Amino acid sequence: MAYTFTPISPRPAPVKTEGAGPWIKRNLFSGWRNTSTSIFLIGLALYILPGLADWGLFQAVFGADSDACQAARGNGACWGVVTEKWRLIIFGRYPFEEHWRPALATFLMVGGLVVSCIRWFWKPWLLFLWIAILAIFFTLMGGGIFGLEPVRTDLWGGLPLTVMLATLSIFLAFPLAVAVALGRRSNLPAIRTVCVLYIELIRGVPLISVLFMASFMFPLFMPQGTSIDVLVRVLVGITLFAAAYMAEIVRGGLQAIPKGQLEAADTLGLTYWQTQRKIVLPQALAMVVPSMMNNFISIFKDTSLVTIVSLYELTGALSLALNSDVNWRPFKIEAYLFITAIYFIFCFAMSRYSLWVEKQVAVSRVR
Amino acid sequence: MTSRTPNKKKTPWSWRSRAARGLVYQVVALLLIGAGIWFLAYNTQKNMETRGIQSGFDFLGQAAGFDIGEKMIAYDPSETYAKALWVGVLNTLRVAVIGIVLTTILGVLMGLGRFSNNALVRGLCYSYVELFRNVPILLQLLMWYLLFVEVLPPPQAAWNLGDLVFLSKGGLKFPSPVWAAGHAWLALGALLGLVGGLAYRRWVQREFERTGQDRNRWLVPVVAVFGGALLGWFLGGAPNQWSLPEQLAFMVDGGIAATPEFMAVLIGLTTYTGAFIAEIVRGGIQSVSHGQTEAASAIGLSKRQQMRLVVMPQAMRVIIPPMTNQFLNLTKNSSLAVAIGYPDVVSIANTTLNQTGRAVECIAIIMVVYLTTSLGTSAFMNWYNKRVAILER
Numbered sequence: 001m002a003y004t005f006t007p008i009s010p011r012p013a014p015v016k017t018e019g020a021g022p023w024i025k026r027n028l029f030s031g032w033r034n035t036s037t038s039i040f041l042i043g044l045a046l047y048i049l050p051g052l053a054d055w056g057l058f059q060a061v062f063g064a065d066s067d068a069c070q071a072a073r074g075n076g077a078c079w080g081v082v083t084e085k086w087r088l089i090i091f092g093r094y095p096f097e098e099h100w101r102p103a104l105a106t107f108l109m110v111g112g113l114v115v116s117c118i119r120w121f122w123k124p125w126l127l128f129l130w131i132a133i134l135a136i137f138f139t140l141m142g143g144g145i146f147g148l149e150p151v152r153t154d155l156w157g158g159l160p161l162t163v164m165l166a167t168l169s170i171f172l173a174f175p176l177a178v179a180v181a182l183g184r185r186s187n188l189p190a191i192r193t194v195c196v197l198y199i200e201l202i203r204g205v206p207l208i209s210v211l212f213m214a215s216f217m218f219p220l221f222m223p224q225g226t227s228i229d230v231l232v233r234v235l236v237g238i239t240l241f242a243a244a245y246m247a248e249i250v251r252g253g254l255q256a257i258p259k260g261q262l263e264a265a266d267t268l269g270l271t272y273w274q275t276q277r278k279i280v281l282p283q284a285l286a287m288v289v290p291s292m293m294n295n296f297i298s299i300f301k302d303t304s305l306v307t308i309v310s311l312y313e314l315t316g317a318l319s320l321a322l323n324s325d326v327n328w329r330p331f332k333i334e335a336y337l338f339i340t341a342i343y344f345i346f347c348f349a350m351s352r353y354s355l356w357v358e359k360q361v362a363v364s365r366v367r
Numbered sequence: 368m369t370s371r372t373p374n375k376k377k378t379p380w381s382w383r384s385r386a387a388r389g390l391v392y393q394v395v396a397l398l399l400i401g402a403g404i405w406f407l408a409y410n411t412q413k414n415m416e417t418r419g420i421q422s423g424f425d426f427l428g429q430a431a432g433f434d435i436g437e438k439m440i441a442y443d444p445s446e447t448y449a450k451a452l453w454v455g456v457l458n459t460l461r462v463a464v465i466g467i468v469l470t471t472i473l474g475v476l477m478g479l480g481r482f483s484n485n486a487l488v489r490g491l492c493y494s495y496v497e498l499f500r501n502v503p504i505l506l507q508l509l510m511w512y513l514l515f516v517e518v519l520p521p522p523q524a525a526w527n528l529g530d531l532v533f534l535s536k537g538g539l540k541f542p543s544p545v546w547a548a549g550h551a552w553l554a555l556g557a558l559l560g561l562v563g564g565l566a567y568r569r570w571v572q573r574e575f576e577r578t579g580q581d582r583n584r585w586l587v588p589v590v591a592v593f594g595g596a597l598l599g600w601f602l603g604g605a606p607n608q609w610s611l612p613e614q615l616a617f618m619v620d621g622g623i624a625a626t627p628e629f630m631a632v633l634i635g636l637t638t639y640t641g642a643f644i645a646e647i648v649r650g651g652i653q654s655v656s657h658g659q660t661e662a663a664s665a666i667g668l669s670k671r672q673q674m675r676l677v678v679m680p681q682a683m684r685v686i687i688p689p690m691t692n693q694f695l696n697l698t699k700n701s702s703l704a705v706a707i708g709y710p711d712v713v714s715i716a717n718t719t720l721n722q723t724g725r726a727v728e729c730i731a732i733i734m735v736v737y738l739t740t741s742l743g744t745s746a747f748m749n750w751y752n753k754r755v756a757i758l759e760r
Binding site: 030037194201224301305340344 | 486509
C-alpha cells in the first residue's frame, strides 16, 4: 500500500472578532435592517447637529453684550446672559458683595457630600464632621457673628438653598423614616395603623400640595404670636414628604431579612430594640443604600418646586434674575440650559455613584 | 414578627407582660398623636377667629368670577367654585390619562431600544434616559413651555401640515369630527368587535391547549374591531362632517385645539416619566436570566416567541409594580402645571384660595382629588398585576 500524501487546503484564518472594525460591522452594519437604521440615524445626525453646533457655538454670543445678543437672535445662542447673570442665578437675592459666603458654604456642603461617598470616611467621626459642616454653613449663610453681616433667610437663594434643602431634609427624614418603617412592621395595631396612614397619605398627594400646606397652613397651626421662618416651614414639609418615601424603602430592606434571624435573636433573649439595632437594621440599611441614593436624587430635583411657594432656589433665582431685566429677558432659554447643566451634573454624578454602590452591595452578598 | 406574640392562655395577666406593655405603648402613642392634632386644630381655630377667616365649604356654591382658559365642559365665570374645580379635575385627568398612554409607549420603546443590536439606537436610548431623568420636571416643563411660546411662529403664520394640522404659538389645531348620533353606532360597533375579538382569542387559546395548533391572535380581533366600527358607522348613516382648522388673518379657527400650556405639560410629563419607564422595562427584561432565553432557543422557539412566551411574562412581574408608581408619579407631577398656567385642579384651587382665603379647605380639596386618583390607579394596577403575575406556590 502506498500512501500518497495529499495536503488538505489550509484553514482560513479565524475571523477577527475584536477591534474597531469588527465591532462596527457587528453593531452597525450586521444586516440590511441594522444597516438601514444606522444610515438613517447618521443622516438624521448630519441633518441636525451642524445647525445645533452653529447655534450653540459658531454664531453664539459669549460676551455680556445684550445688543450683540439681540442682533444674533434666531441664529445664535446668547451665552452672554450666563456671563452677565450667573452670580444672580447661582446665589439668588443674597447681597452681592457677600457672595463669597454662600459660595464657601456650598463648597463645604458639597465637599461633605463627596467625602461621605468615599468608603474610607465611613467612620463614626463623619457624624461630627457633618455637625461641624452644618454649623459653619449656617454661620456663613446667616451671619450675625464674627463680624459677618446678618442676612435674613428670605434672601437666601440659588444653589446654596437647593443643596441645603436636599441635604438637610434627607438627614432629618432618615431617623423618622426608620421609625415609621419599624412602626409599619410592628405588631401593635394602633401604631401600625398610624404609620400606614401617614405613609399612604403622603405618598398619595403631590409634593406641591404639601408645600402649599407648609406655606399657607403652618402659620395657622402655630400658637398665636409665634411665627416660623418660611425656610423652616418648607424644610419641614419636604422632610415629612421625603420620610414617607424613604420609610417604604427601609421597609423593603426590613422585609428582606430572613425570619430565621429574628427567631434566632429571640432565642438568644435579645429584646425587640436590641434585635433591631444589632441584627436587623445594620443589614437592612446596607441593603437599601442604592435606593436611598435614588431617593436623594429625586429630592434634589424636587427642591425646584419650592420656587412655587416663592423661595428662590436655582429655578426661582433664574426667573427672578431675568424677569426684572428687559434686556436679558428674551434669552431665558440659554439661562435654562445653564441650570439644566448644573442639575444634570449633580444628578448624573449621584446616579453613577448609586450604580457603583449597587455593585458593591451585590459583591458583598456573593460569597 | 407574629412569633413574638405570646400564647395568651398560658401567660397569666401581668403588668410586666409583653401584651400589657404593648397596650401601654399604643395608648401613649395615640394620646400623644391626639394631643398633637388637638393642639394644631385648637391653634388653627383660634388663629382663624382672630384673623376673621371664615371656614367651611359653603364658598363652593358661590360664583367663581374667573374664566378658565381651557375646559372640557361648558363653563363661564358666573358659575360656582365647585364647577370651576370640577373643570380643573377634568383637565388634570385629561393630561394624566393621555400622558400615561403616551409615556408607556415611549418608555417601552426606549427600554427595548437598549437591547437593539444597533449601537446607535442603544446610545440614543441611553442618552435619552440619562438626559431626561436627571433634570427636574419643573425645569423641563418651563423649558417646553418657553419653546412653545418663543420658537413657534405666531398664529397668523402657523406651520401648516397639508391644511389639516396647524402648529403655532396658539397651540396645535387638528381636524375633529362634528358630533352626530351616528358616531354612537360607530362606538357600539367597535365595542362589539372588541368583545368578539377577545372571545376569538380565548377560543384560539383553548384550541391551542387542546390540539397544539396555534393561530394568529391579532389579525381577526383587529379586523373585528375596525370592521365593527365601520359597519356601525354605515348603520348610523355614515356621518362625515369634519370641523377643519382654517387659517384666518390673525388666528387659526375651527377644529380641535390643544393649547401651548396643555402641549407643554403633556410633552414634559411624557418624556420625563418615559425615561423612568424605560429603565424599569430594561431592568425587568434583564432580570430574566439568560438561561431562560437559551432554553427557549433550545426547544426551538423563534426570537419573537421567546420574547412573548418566555421573557415577557416573567419580566412583567418585575415591571408592573414600579410602573404603577410611575403612573402615579405622572399624575402627581401634573400638579406642576400650575407653574406654566395650565388650569389643572391645583391651579384652580390656588386661584380659589387667593380669592376666598379658605386655605385649609382648598388644600384639602387638592389632597382629596390626588388621593382618590392615586388610590384608584393603584387599585386598577393591582388588579392587572394579579392577572399577569405568575402564580407562586
